[in-house]
Amino acid sequence: MPHDPVSDPNVPPGGVSRRGFLKGAGLGAAGAAVLESGLTAIAEASAISAGPAVAGPGRVAISITVNGKLRKIEVEPRVTLAEALRDELGLTGTKVVCDRGSCSACTVTLDSTPVVSCMTLAIDVGDRAVTTIEGLANGEILHPVQQAFIDHDALQCGFCTPGMVMSCAALLDRNPAPTLEDVKSAVSGNLCRCGTYPKVFDAALAAAGSRRPESQGR
């Protein structure tokens, strides 16, 4: 039966099908089929390598929820969450000390999970809720961890303190009755150059309504 290009769905209106073209170019049916499958594979590979849309390098508009408020800002894709909080939103309670993920001074929470904001890109936050040290208090009423840090004099220079408080608050969210070991583990990434660890442990346990066992030395 002769081939009818008009009724062939693979033939564009008024055109020639890819297979028809290949056959017309001197390839047999088998050769045309092999070449056609190769072209299809190349087309699919090209589509995959094209990947998702690329943001930047200029400023892009993003919306992030910080301390319960939706904030719209424009940032370059390279901007970290710590930079966006401090420089775009004026929330300077989050401290940047090492700026390379090794001290946890910049700890904030994303959906209650503590993260180092100097290693989190602002454009990657998405719809997760950001809580900073400014968002812990309920109006004039301090978060129990904040109050306990004051009561137990758990800070000296204060550079590590916002991160320490955020790590301890996140611990109490997921474990309301932590042990001393739990507290030590929760702040194991938080470096304090002033050596306030014993008082930080006391404060976290006091905030949880726990008492540090006397038998466990500092």
Ligand code: FES
């Ligand atoms: S400032 Fe982010 S981990 Fe040190």
Ligand code: FES
């Ligand atoms: S209080 Fe100074 S680094 Fe911790």
